[in-house]
Amino acid sequence: MILVGALMLVAQAQSLPACVGVATQSRYVPFGYNHIVILKSGCTAPQVCKVSTDVNPEVQTVDLPPGQTVEVMTYMGAAASTFQAKVTCKAR
Numbered sequence: 001m002i003l004v005g006a007l008m009l010v011a012q013a014q015s016l017p018a019c020v021g022v023a024t025q026s027r028y029v030p031f032g033y034n035h036i037v038i039l040k041s042g043c044t045a046p047q048v049c050k051v052s053t054d055v056n057p058e059v060q061t062v063d064l065p066p067g068q069t070v071e072v073m074t075y076m077g078a079a080a081s082t083f084q085a086k087v088t089c090k091a092r
Contacts, residue, residue, distance in 0.1 A: 015088040019043035020064065022087045032077035037085045040069045049089040055080075064089065 016022065021040040026033040037051050039062065047064040056075045064070055075083070 015090065017043060017047065017089055017091070020047060020049070020087075020089045022085060024083065024085050026078075026081035026083070028081070029077065032079055033075075033081045034073060035075040035078055035083045037072045037074055037087065038069065039064050039072065039087070039089075041066055043067075043091070045091045047089045048092055049087055052086045054084045054086070063092075 019042040021042070023038040023040075025036045025038060027036060035053060035055060037053070039049055039051070041047060041064045043066050046066060049062045049064050050059050051062055051072045051074065052059045053074045055078060060072055060074070062070055062072055074085075
């Protein structure tokens with residue numbers, strides 16, 4: 001597995017609690033790039049997050065347990081490695 005660049009921290013102007021961190025990653029595979037959004041919780045309460053990107057606008061709903069990290073695959077085999085994540089989270 002080859003990682004393209006370093007983890008890119010995502011600046012959020014959307015509804016995101018201070019205890020939730022978001023990063024993006026493009027992973028090279030033989031047929032293109034897989035786009036991954038990484039959610040990291042420092043929260044004491046479970047969160048429910050909605051994840052989409054500029055490449056794949058279909059919203060995925062993800063449960064984020066306290067103190068856990070969750071990876072969300074948003075696109076497989078993209079021609080380009082770059083994408084922008086759109087994430088909102090709220091306490092359950």
